[in-house]
Amino acid sequence: MRANPSDYELVAPGSLAAVVSLLAQEPGVWLPIAGGTDLMVLYASGRLAACRLVSLWNLPELRQIEVAGDELRIGAACPYTDLRENEIVCLEFPLLAKAASWTGGIANQNRGTLGGNIVNASPAADSLPALLVYEAELILISRRGERRIRYVDFHTSYKKTILAPDELIRTICLPRRYAGYISYSRKVGARNAQAIAKVCVAALGQSENGVVNDIRIAAGSVAPVPLRLRETERVLRGKVIDSALVSQAKRIVASEISPIDDIRSTAAYRTAVLKNLVGEFLLELDAGGRRA
Numbered sequence: 001m002r003a004n005p006s007d008y009e010l011v012a013p014g015s016l017a018a019v020v021s022l023l024a025q026e027p028g029v030w031l032p033i034a035g036g037t038d039l040m041v042l043y044a045s046g047r048l049a050a051c052r053l054v055s056l057w058n059l060p061e062l063r064q065i066e067v068a069g070d071e072l073r074i075g076a077a078c079p080y081t082d083l084r085e086n087e088i089v090c091l092e093f094p095l096l097a098k099a100a101s102w103t104g105g106i107a108n109q110n111r112g113t114l115g116g117n118i119v120n121a122s123p124a125a126d127s128l129p130a131l132l133v134y135e136a137e138l139i140l141i142s143r144r145g146e147r148r149i150r151y152v153d154f155h156t157s158y159k160k161t162i163l164a165p166d167e168l169i170r171t172i173c174l175p176r177r178y179a180g181y182i183s184y185s186r187k188v189g190a191r192n193a194q195a196i197a198k199v200c201v202a203a204l205g206q207s208e209n210g211v212v213n214d215i216r217i218a219a220g221s222v223a224p225v226p227l228r229l230r231e232t233e234r235v236l237r238g239k240v241i242d243s244a245l246v247s248q249a250k251r252i253v254a255s256e257i258s259p260i261d262d263i264r265s266t267a268a269y270r271t272a273v274l275k276n277l278v279g280e281f282l283l284e285l286d287a288g289g290r291r292a
């Protein structure tokens with residue numbers, strides 16, 4: 001059933017301080033809306049429970065991408081188009097730039113925001129594995145002040161997060177320490193744009209003469225939350241990449257994930273694909289380390 005517009009109220013207070021103050025006055029009553037690309041789908045299908053929306057769109061405090069010391073700070077309401085066109089994001093955080101270019105079509109990238117992707121908390125979201133491997137941190141803001149948390153701690157279970165009802169994500173912080181790393185990402189779906197991933201993966205690594213010095217692998221659509229494959233990483237670190245190690249890594253990948261059967265794919269297919277993607281990444285990491 002379609003929603004009735006007259007049941008809804010949308011306000012745009014125009015500054016971050018005013019939005020934060022409104023959320024504090026009536027916690028849980030006002031729902032933030034940034035680009036609206038997730039919320040408007042719910043609205044259009046009559047499934048948007050919240051009737052009072054407060055806009056984050058075009059608040060300058062939430063739209064900047066800026067260098068602060070040894071990190072890049074991305075405003076939570078920064079749309080994908082700004083991300084994939086930003087020089088530092090493209091050069092230093094290519095996994096995020098690529099995920100931004102995969103998120104829907106151009107219209108969606110002009111409206112959809114990184115903060116919205118995080119809070120919507122889909123385990124299939126494209127940008128979230130990249131945030132896990134870059135070890136992003138989030139600055140959350142409310143009238144009580146700011147708190148800084150590790151992104152990896154944000155999702156507690158399927159579609160559940162630690163965000164309080166009066167809180168916003170203000171900034172996504174990325175440490176600038178990945179020069180020289182090999183980056184790898186794949187989205188496996190009906191197609192790259194305009195399709196939800198059956199499996200997506202983002203990985204980073206450094207190797208020398210075939211030995212893995214550092215490695216980070218994260219995947220989407222294989223667990224209730226976007227998942228960092230810590231055990232696989234642990235087994236790979238310090239080892240020489242050969243066919244035995246690749247086979248071992250694939251076995252551990254399968255033991256770390258808990259994919260489901262749904263309308264887009266099956267658990268068996270998701271497992272097989274992720275194992276193959278990790279294998280492909282290890283071969284690229286090995287080749288890249290020998291070229292360097």
Ligand SMILES: Cc1cc2nc3c(=O)[nH]c(=O)nc-3n(C[C@H](O)[C@H](O)[C@H](O)COP(=O)(O)OP(=O)(O)OC[C@H]3O[C@@H](n4cnc5c(N)ncnc54)[C@H](O)[C@@H]3O)c2cc1C
Nearest residue numbers: 034035036037038039104112113115116117119125126169
């Ligand atoms: C046609 C189409 C294609 C799409 N394709 C993809 C795709 O390929 N990959 C993918 O990952 N996603 C895709 N999406 C989903 C969507 O575009 C993304 O999740 C997007 O990042 C959501 O951002 P938004 O600003 O539009 O969020 P909104 O819809 O505005 O909000 C989403 C949620 O986040 C909350 N929120 C937003 N910003 C903040 C903040 N700063 N602090 C606290 N809460 C906040 C809102 O309250 C709401 O709960 C697609 C959507 C559509 C309609």
